[in-house]
Structure formats: structure tokens, C-alpha cells
Amino acid sequence: MQIRVINPNTTAAMTAKIGRAAQAVAAPGTQIVAVNPASGPVSIESHFDEAVSAIGVADEVRRGEAEGADGYVIACFGDPGLLAARELARGPVVGIAEAAFHMATMIATHFSVVTTLGRTCVIAEHLLHAYGFERHCRRVRAAEIPVLDLEDPASGAYTRIVEECLRARDEDGVGAIVLGCGGMADLASAIGRDIGIPVVEGVTAAVKLAESLVALKLGTSKHGDLALPLPKPFTGMFAHYSA
Amino acid sequence: MQIRVINPNTTAAMTAKIGRAAQAVAAPGTQIVAVNPASGPVSIESHFDEAVSAIGVADEVRRGEAEGADGYVIACFGDPGLLAARELARGPVVGIAEAAFHMATMIATHFSVVTTLGRTCVIAEHLLHAYGFERHCRRVRAAEIPVLDLEDPASGAYTRIVEECLRARDEDGVGAIVLGCGGMADLASAIGRDIGIPVVEGVTAAVKLAESLVALKLGTSKHGDLALPLPKPFTGMFAHYSA
Amino acid sequence: MQIRVINPNTTAAMTAKIGRAAQAVAAPGTQIVAVNPASGPVSIESHFDEAVSAIGVADEVRRGEAEGADGYVIACFGDPGLLAARELARGPVVGIAEAAFHMATMIATHFSVVTTLGRTCVIAEHLLHAYGFERHCRRVRAAEIPVLDLEDPASGAYTRIVEECLRARDEDGVGAIVLGCGGMADLASAIGRDIGIPVVEGVTAAVKLAESLVALKLGTSKHGDLALPLPKPFTGMFAHYSA
Amino acid sequence: MQIRVINPNTTAAMTAKIGRAAQAVAAPGTQIVAVNPASGPVSIESHFDEAVSAIGVADEVRRGEAEGADGYVIACFGDPGLLAARELARGPVVGIAEAAFHMATMIATHFSVVTTLGRTCVIAEHLLHAYGFERHCRRVRAAEIPVLDLEDPASGAYTRIVEECLRARDEDGVGAIVLGCGGMADLASAIGRDIGIPVVEGVTAAVKLAESLVALKLGTSKHGDLALPLPKPFTGMFAHYSA
Amino acid sequence: MQIRVINPNTTAAMTAKIGRAAQAVAAPGTQIVAVNPASGPVSIESHFDEAVSAIGVADEVRRGEAEGADGYVIACFGDPGLLAARELARGPVVGIAEAAFHMATMIATHFSVVTTLGRTCVIAEHLLHAYGFERHCRRVRAAEIPVLDLEDPASGAYTRIVEECLRARDEDGVGAIVLGCGGMADLASAIGRDIGIPVVEGVTAAVKLAESLVALKLGTSKHGDLALPLPKPFTGMFAHYSA
Amino acid sequence: MQIRVINPNTTAAMTAKIGRAAQAVAAPGTQIVAVNPASGPVSIESHFDEAVSAIGVADEVRRGEAEGADGYVIACFGDPGLLAARELARGPVVGIAEAAFHMATMIATHFSVVTTLGRTCVIAEHLLHAYGFERHCRRVRAAEIPVLDLEDPASGAYTRIVEECLRARDEDGVGAIVLGCGGMADLASAIGRDIGIPVVEGVTAAVKLAESLVALKLGTSKHGDLALPLPKPFTGMFAHYSA
Structure with missing residues (x-):
């Protein structure tokens, strides 16, 4: 089975890291195709x-459909373009935020989220x-680190994340922590x-x-609403979507 | 004051119609700039x-910021790209779905929505x-007409919309109807x-x-989360967003 | 157009202040009639x-209907008598609490309310x-000032309100503040x-x-439920409502 | 113990009927004082x-406080003036809508409400x-009878109520019915x-x-918010509330 | 009337205490049968x-049905086995958690719960x-005392409960406290x-x-769903439930 | 890995059927231990x-812990004893109702449930x-078949389930159906x-x-609340739980 793991940003080092984390848990018969x-x-x-x-995600799903992907992962914690991706795909599409939430509710009655920048907390809250x-979620917390600091071992990001996780554990009354960024996949x-x-x-x-x-x-x-999109003309830089 | 009314699709006839409807209710001092x-x-x-x-909406907001727009309207009933647009704008940004919902709650305790295709009902429900x-909304109903039929007087769209509105009035226990498509602005x-x-x-x-x-x-x-986006590199067809 | 701005309490100085604030934002063609x-x-x-x-509000709406009001504002943050007023009016009736909430959601993803006395917070929460x-509201906060202190420049009310607003800004994770009292219209x-x-x-x-x-x-x-009330006998001090 | 049962409308025959129903279930030591x-x-x-x-309810609570009432019932299904009454009373105040809802949830997992006029359904829904x-409530239904028809045996009201109750039983999947009007107390x-x-x-x-x-x-x-109201001046027809 | 008050645990001293508390408020004609x-x-x-x-509760309801109980109380704050008990009973069954919640909402707009161990807070929250x-509930708080410490006057439990209640009163903005354990019935x-x-x-x-x-x-x-359970075979230690 | 699939009822034929369905989807390295x-x-x-x-479920989890189970499935659609089982287990415990709900939300925006008897619909609704x-769930529907009819090919159960599924597909606006009984595992x-x-x-x-x-x-x-239960005495038929 081929699972296309889409890193929605364009930082190749992060894509590689996400791919390694995905491969590490994949079943023997699963081929992980990590792309951005x-x-x-x-x-x-x-x-x-x-x-x-979300455009990049859609493009990668379209490419995956052509290349025989059996399923998709959207590896950004905002699950960008999730419903659009589902329309385009015949196989399943799973966002990493929803995935983490589903799993957390099965091992704890409550969890907290620890994410990167405070300004993105609202995205997790909306999801x-x-x-x-x-x-099920007591609180969405930010360690206040830029996403790309996760790529830099000297940034101190790991320490700040652990400190925020400890505060969540001790103050929020939760049994589990959800990590709120695809760039934390190795942590x-x-x-x-x-x-x-x-x-x-x-x-x-x-x-x-x-x-x-x-x-x-x-x-x-x-x-219903996740059927393939109706074919129609697109213009300009999206003209290649026309059908 | 300049209000930029953005039709998120690329059908110029619909943009013109939307612009006329906007101008018809605008205050004397308001300049309506209808674009797509x-x-x-x-x-x-x-x-x-x-x-x-949503990309087109963002582009038009960026253009509006450069051209001195005081406020924005996103003229598609799914309010596409609303939060992204708000990040980019200094003035207010208003989606037509939220606008209609706000107004409807002030004149009736309950309303129903009548939109175009059944597959888009879920978009309105999510909003x-x-x-x-x-x-406040009793039901989202579809007249089952393609959006572009609204541009064709011979399509029978008007009759089907009225019939669905009558069903909403008589079956849903509502005091008002919300029309669920920017293309119905003249109706x-x-x-x-x-x-x-x-x-x-x-x-x-x-x-x-x-x-x-x-x-x-x-x-x-x-x-907070609607501050201007952090400047950063973008790649490929979006490289012009880099800063 | 004539908008009747009803201060539901009987303090004429506050009515005048509310009227001035209303007039200051009214469109050129709008006549503000501030009453209590x-x-x-x-x-x-x-x-x-x-x-x-709520009785006073209803009376002022009845008077407004006789005098040709086109719309109404209920200028107390509890929106007292709102649905009764809507039954009595042919034009729109807008409460100041709902108005502030509607507007705040269009410029920020979350807001906090700063009101007068702690015992009235529950009224805002119910609304x-x-x-x-x-x-959309993170928290309803009280500056713990009696309403009429707002009429007395020596009361220190302004300072206490600002302090509470600063706490809301810094502790609640909000992008905007809603002022929770009609008597703050000038502030x-x-x-x-x-x-x-x-x-x-x-x-x-x-x-x-x-x-x-x-x-x-x-x-x-x-x-529906906001149709004119059924005519019927009233007794005692309300006998004049009979029809 | 003295329970003051307040019929908020001014129809003495309905007050008497409500009083009889109240007395029929009261404990031996309970004195029912039915008033309007x-x-x-x-x-x-x-x-x-x-x-x-709600004014009449408040007045009767004030009178009850003076006359030694131990508790109060507000005998209209909209529970008018409930929170105001609680502020004025030292003993408990119970509305008949909330009372019926509380009781129904203890004997059935779901109930439906059968009330009088369709235009009042929204009041029950809000409560x-x-x-x-x-x-817990599957549906609020109206038998479409004016309240005062309940006082007239020839009106056919009883039959229409039973028919609506049967529809609720057979269509709504409920284990109990809540009657939605104080005037149905004898039925x-x-x-x-x-x-x-x-x-x-x-x-x-x-x-x-x-x-x-x-x-x-x-x-x-x-x-907190149900403490006695702050004493203050009232004007006009409410001047007697001043303190 | 006979009310069977079921202490779902097997500590006879607690059953006796619960029975005394029940009897103290019972009406003259009510016979309290306290059992475990x-x-x-x-x-x-x-x-x-x-x-x-929950098995013990069900057994006691079955016994009560045989012995002529008119109603039941489940005297543990988790209301264990409540819906099963209702299926088995013809009279009403009331859990002490729901009972306290119902009553609290009629005397205060908000309450907090003070219970025993922190790990049981989630049970109250689920209820x-x-x-x-x-x-209506602002917060569920734990005094962090084991349930059986309530049976030991030397345990200091009373003091810890009062301290937590004071924190609830002063920090939570509530008008009433709900005690979250049947073992607190005398306190x-x-x-x-x-x-x-x-x-x-x-x-x-x-x-x-x-x-x-x-x-x-x-x-x-x-x-409906609270009708007597369908008769069927049970095996093993529950074979006596067969019918 | 050993997954213990617990059929909470005592019908061995159903356990076998459930075990076969579980084995059919299990990964190569997974040992399914189907028990009741x-x-x-x-x-x-x-x-x-x-x-x-729920007692039987708890017993089987205790047995599984002794026998080295890595994870558990509770194979009844009411997820009986789920939280108790989680307290007793070190590995994960998954109920079949929650499992089906989680999976359904990832392939459709809305689903309906088709279960056996109408009286059990409320159990699914509560979950x-x-x-x-x-x-995410539009409606819980019952095919009105007793659970054990699923074991009898001559019962006509399959036809009735399909008919109800078709009604769900055509009337509820859903993209997927969730089967609401462990006994439907082969269907x-x-x-x-x-x-x-x-x-x-x-x-x-x-x-x-x-x-x-x-x-x-x-x-x-x-x-937190899913930690191993505190050791304590149990009496009577549950004395073996004492620790």
C-alpha cells in the first residue's frame, strides 16, 4: 500500500524528517511517499x-491520484485543505491534527495541545x-517558537516544548499531550x-x-459533498485545473 | 470610503451583477469597486x-491594500479565505454568508438558508x-441549480428558488430566508x-x-492571530508572496 | 431615516450622552431621536x-411606531425587552449588546467584555x-463601578475601566474589547x-x-413569533395596552 | 409552610384553577396562596x-415577602420574570416550565412539549x-389553541391537546409529555x-x-447576581420601587 | 410511601449515616429504607x-420492586447504574448527583462542586x-480526601472540605456549592x-x-428505552437474572 | 501483538463470528484472541x-492483563464498561462504537447509524x-431486529438492515453508514x-x-483518572476484586 505523506510547506528538510517519522511506524507492506x-x-x-x-496539498493529491496512492496524510497541524483533498481523492485523507485528536481521546479522557506560536493556537481551537x-481538550498552549526553529538543534526549541508540556501535565488535569506541529514528528x-x-x-x-x-x-x-468536484473551467494560473 | 467587493469566482458577468447590487445599497459617499x-x-x-x-481573494485584498481600500466584502456564500483575508487587511473584511446570518438574527428568531446545489449545503452548515x-438556522435547503444557471434567465432558476423559499417558509417555522449564493444578489x-x-x-x-x-x-x-502574516519566503508560483 | 435610540433607564444625562454618541456616527440622512x-x-x-x-422600552417602541420611527436601538447592555420590542415594531430593533457582539466577531476571532458591576456579568453571559x-467571547470582566459613576468624572471610573481592559488584552488572548454598558458610549x-x-x-x-x-x-x-402581539385586554396600570 | 403560587396573567378563573391543582398535590402542612x-x-x-x-410577578413576590411566603411558583410556562423574582425573594422561586423539565428528565430520557399557540413555541425553545x-426535549409542539380556550369546555381544546400528545408519543420517540401551559394544570x-x-x-x-x-x-x-437588588430611585409609575 | 435509599458501596456505617440524613428531611408519611x-x-x-x-444498585432495585418500594435514591455522586435502575423500576429513581444539580440551578445561576478525590472529578464532569x-457549573473541585476518611472524625476531612468550599465561593463566582459525595450527607x-x-x-x-x-x-x-428489560437468559454468576 | 477482542455478551457463536471478522482485517503479526x-x-x-x-468486560481485561494482551476491543456497540476497562488496562482499549464513529468522520462529513432495536438508539445517541x-451523525436508525436474529439466516434480518441503510442513504444526506451492532461484523x-x-x-x-x-x-x-483503580476491599460475589 502506498501512503502519500504531504508536507504542505516547502521546506525539504522538514519533509525528509516527516518522511522518516512516518516510515518508522509504517507497517511492513506500506510504502511512504513523503512529498512537499x-x-x-x-x-x-x-x-x-x-x-x-491548501493549493499545494490539492496538487499533491492530484499527483497522488495519478501515481496510484492508496491514501494520504496532510502533515501540517492546521489540516490545510482537508475537505478539498478529500473531494479529489478516492482513498482516505487524514490530517495530522485530527489524527492526533482521535488517538488522544482513546488513551485519556482529556488532553492538552502544545504547539509553536501563540498566533496559531486559534487554528487548533477552530479544528x-x-x-x-x-x-476533550483542556487547553491549547504555545511554546512560542517559530516553526523553522524546530529544524535548528541550537534553537532551544526542545527545552521550551518540554517545559510547556510539563505545565500542561501539572496544571491542566490531562492524561496526555498532543504535539501541535508536523515539525515535531521526531520529538x-x-x-x-x-x-x-x-x-x-x-x-x-x-x-x-x-x-x-x-x-x-x-x-x-x-x-454527497465529498464526490469529485464538478468539472469546470478555471482561469489564469489555475487554468490547468479546467476540465 | 472605498469598499472592494470581491467576487471570488472569475465570471465577469457575475461580478458586474454583484457590483450593481452592492452599489444599489451603498451610502452616497461609498465607492464600490467590484472585482474578481x-x-x-x-x-x-x-x-x-x-x-x-481563497487565493484569488487574498490577491484581491493585497491589491486593495495597495489601492487604498477601506474595507472588503467576500462575495461568495462560503466566505472563502475569510481569515486569511483579515490577516492581510487593515480595514474590515466581511463575508456574505456571515453578513446575511448576522442580519437575519436581528429581524427573526429563526431563519432558513436556500442555496444552489445540495453538495454545498454542508459548507453553509459548517459556517x-x-x-x-x-x-438560529432551522435548515439549509438547496434549490438544486448550478451557480451559473443564475446568469441564464431561461434556466428556470428563479422559479425553483422561490418554490424552495416557500417550502422553507411553510415547513421550517422561520421568520426570514437567507439566500445562499452571491449570484442571487439581484433576486x-x-x-x-x-x-x-x-x-x-x-x-x-x-x-x-x-x-x-x-x-x-x-x-x-x-x-493576535489576525496580525499581518509573518514575512517569509514562498516558492514556485507563490514566490511573489515572499517578503 | 429616523432611528429612535432608547435609553432604558430614566437618567436624562445618560440619555443625552448616548444621543450624542449615536449622532456622532449616524449617516447624514439619519435623525437620531434619543429618549428614555x-x-x-x-x-x-x-x-x-x-x-x-423592559416596560419602558416597550412604551418607547409603541411611541416610536406612532411617531414614524424607522428603526430602534435599545441602549442598555442587557438588551432588556428586546423580543417584546421586536413584536411591537415594524422596523428593525437592535440591542447594544448584540450589536457589539456582532461587530466584534467581524474584526477579531475572540473578544472579552468589560462591564460595570460583577453582579451583571451573568446577564452578559446569558446573552x-x-x-x-x-x-467568541473569552471572558466577561467587571470593573466594579456602579453605572452612575460613569456620569461623574471624579469617580475614577475611567481609570478602572482602562485597567480592566488592559488585563483583558494581556491575559485573555483576545483581539478586541467590547464595552459592556451604554453609559460608556463616550469612552x-x-x-x-x-x-x-x-x-x-x-x-x-x-x-x-x-x-x-x-x-x-x-x-x-x-x-411567526415576532408578529404583532394578539390584541387582548390588559388590566390595572397596564389597561392602556388593551386592544 | 406557605407557597405563593403566582398566576402571571390576570384571569381570576385560571388563578383559581391553578390554585386547586396546586392544593391537590401540596403536602398536609403546606398552605397554597394562589394569586394573580x-x-x-x-x-x-x-x-x-x-x-x-414580569412586573406582576415581581409585585406578587414583593407582596409575598411582606406576607411571609416561604417559597414561590411562577405559573406561566414562559417562566416570566424568573431571575428578577429570585433577586427579590429570600425563599426559593420555581417556574413551571423549568419544574416540568426537571421532573421529566428523571422519568424519561426524552420528552416533547405540547403547548398552546405556535407562536409561543419559541419561548419554550429558548427556555x-x-x-x-x-x-432532552425532542420537539416543542403546539395544539394551536388560544390560552383562554382552556377555560371554555366547549372549545374543543382538550381533544386537540390529546391529539397532539398522541402525535408526540408516536412520532418523537419520547417517554413522556410535558404540558406547556399553566392553564392545563387540571388536565x-x-x-x-x-x-x-x-x-x-x-x-x-x-x-x-x-x-x-x-x-x-x-x-x-x-x-452574587441573585442578591437583593441595589436600592435606587425609580421614576413615574414605578416610583414605589424606589429605596 | 416507601423510598429505598441505596448506598451503592458496602460500608454499612456510611449506609446508616445516609439513612439518617434521608430520614431527617423525609416527609411524615415517608418510610426511608436505607440499604447497601x-x-x-x-x-x-x-x-x-x-x-x-451498578450491579449492587440493580440488585437493590430488584429487591425494592419485590418489597413494594415506591421510589429509589442512588446515594453515590456518580449516579452509578442510573439508567439500568430506571429500566428495572416502576417508580421513580433519582441519583444524588442529578438531584443536587437540579436543586442548585433553582437557587443560584451558577454553582461549583466540591468532591473527594481529584481522579473522580471527571465522573462529575461527565454527568x-x-x-x-x-x-451552570463553574468548576468541579476536589478536596483530595479518600471517601472513607469521611467516616473518621480525626481525618481532618471536614476542614479540607470547608477550605475548598471557601475557595469555590471566592474564586468561582458562584452562588451555591454542591457537595460531591454521598458520604458528606451529614455535613x-x-x-x-x-x-x-x-x-x-x-x-x-x-x-x-x-x-x-x-x-x-x-x-x-x-x-421506550426505559421499559422493563427484555427477558432473556443470563449465564454464570448472573444466571439468576434469567427470565 | 496480541489484541483481546471481548464480546461482552455470552453467546459463543457471536464471539466466533466477531473473532473471524477481527482476524480478517488484522495485520500479519497480530494475534486475535476473541473471548466472551x-x-x-x-x-x-x-x-x-x-x-x-460491564462486569464481564472488566473480568476479561483483568484476564488479558495477566495473559499479556497488548490491547483490547470491546465488541458491543454500547461500549459497555469502557472507562472501567481503561483503568484496568495498561495497553489501549477501544470500543466498537467509538471506533466506527472515528473512522466514519474521516471518510464522510456526515453519517447515520443503523442499529438493531429502537430501544437501544438512545444508547448510541448518548455515546x-x-x-x-x-x-457528524445525522440520525440513529433501528432496523427493529433482536440482536440474536443476526445469528439466524432465516430471520430476514439482513434484508431489513439493508432497507434501513437505503433509507439513511436517501433521506439523511450522509456519505457513509455506521453499523450499530457487533453482531453485524460479517455483513x-x-x-x-x-x-x-x-x-x-x-x-x-x-x-x-x-x-x-x-x-x-x-x-x-x-x-489521572484512568490510573489503575485504588486497591480496596470488595465484598460478596466481588470479593475476588479485593486488594
């Missing part, structure tokens, strides 16, 4: 970055609400050891969910 | 169409929930006469709200 | 004060919930300058919303 | 009627939501026999709840 | 303890949500005196509610 | 049956709400073929989720 769009922001830290990255997990087990409670990471969670859905022969429903 | 992006779908009838159109109007008063209860149309509602916010000197808050 | 009932409490700081003031804005711009984030004030917001609804020819729906 | 205000509407069928009747019972047991499932009536339910609270020595909390 | 199951945990402080105790009281009036705001205790509240329902002739609805 | 308790009801069709079956999926693919939209079945979904959690090294959090 050619066009888009180098990191996603705002509503605008998200909106732009929690849209998905129905707002009562989950170390953080788990350091804080002593389960840490749920979205990339790895989403890979297992995508594998599971494919194994269950459950693709995206093509009945 | 150069790039994007000719109509918006899916999550994918929406995601693509109702995200905005907090889910308890509100005729429908209101035909069905005998208030009909709220989003383009006109949004123009008045944008004017009101500008008059109150209330621009988009630049404190 | 002859009967009622001098300030509204409890559920009981609210219940009594937030009834209107569907409970997820919004000064507070906005002092705290550096948008401040939404209800009287001015409601005037623009009422003007907008009138401009859109959207009166209160007379179909 | 001197001033107000003869029936309550609109938001306006409700607002006016269900304000109280937190919106998930509950007959309807129960006719439809074969439990019927909860608010006047009788509220009397038992008020008795229970008094027996438990639980009066209205005077700490 | 022969089988089960000595205290209930976990989801597992709760699940086991608040299932019953619809989540908006309510003393705590009320010490903290100066109303204290609602579940055992006494539930007795009055059960009496009230019986007086109103409202038994558990046998129409 | 020695004690309990032969089918689960009421709140009482559920409460009793949807407790888990946060109430906005999902046939129904999917017959109705043409995705059908999510809980046993198979839960097996994949349990495998995924084990693969991710995510066991039940032992920090």
Missing part, C-alpha cells in the same frame, strides 16, 4: 500561509471545535520519556489511521 | 473550488457552526415580494456591515 | 432593574449564550487609544446596524 | 405579554436552551390516561419542588 | 468501582454534561454555616425529589 | 444488559454526545455492495485502531 509542493510557504504560521498551502473534540518519544505521560504526535498517528482505513477498504465517500 | 481574481474557477460549488478561490448561528427583493416574508441577501448585507465598521473606525484587529 | 422612558429605574444593575426597564457568541475612542487594540461600543454599533437594516428594507419579520 | 397581579394581560401569548407580566434541557391526569405515557404538568411539579427546597432550607442564594 | 448491596466495593473512587457498584448542567448544614452561602447535598435533595415524583404519580416511563 | 465472559446476558439490548456486561460526534462488505456507499463496521475498525495505538506505543494513560 513545489509552490508555497516555507512554514505555516498564519491563516494566510494555510490558505496558500477542535469543527471536529467535535472541544470537550514525541523523547518528550514522552521526559514528561512521563503519553505524547501523541500527529504524523505517526495519521499514518496508522490512513493504513487502517485502506486496510478496511474505506475510501473517501464519493456520495 | 484573474485566476480561479468560474463558479464555486465544492470544497476544492473554495480552496482555489453556521463556526460562527455560532447553528441555533432578493423580487423573492421577498413573492414569498411575503423578509429575504436577506448577503452581498447587500455585507456592504452595509463593511460601511458600518469603517464608519465606526473598526478595522481588523492587528493584535 | 418616563417610568423606570435610574440605572440598570440587576435582573429586577432589567425587568422593569452571549442566547445569541450564539459564547465561543470608546479614548480607551482604544489607551489600550492599543480595537474597542467596540454598543450604542454606536447598534446605530449603524439599525441604519443598515433600514437601508436594506429589512424590518422585523411579522411572520 | 392586579395589573397585566388576561393571557400570555407573546414576548410582549411576557414582559408585561430549554437557557436551562440546559435542549438535548394532566386525564391526558395521561388517554395517551398511556407519563404526562408532566408544571404547576404541580413546581409546587413539589418549592416545597422540597423549603424543606431542605434552600432559599435563593443571596451571594 | 451485599456485594461490591467499600467505597467508590474510580470508573471500575462505579461499574461494579454534568450528560444531564445538561455544564453551563451540609455545618458547611453552610461556615461558608455563608447555600450548600446543596445530594442525598437529601434526592429524597425530596423522589417523594415529589411519587406524590405526582410520576413513575419511570415504561414507554 | 463466562457470566452475563446472551445479548445486550438494554441499559440493564449493558450494566451487567455520540459523550464522544463529541453528535454533529459490512455485503451491505456496502448493496447500498453503494461506504459502510463502517465497528469490530474491524476497532481492531485497526487498537493495532495502531499499540504500534505507536500509546497505551492508556496511567496519569
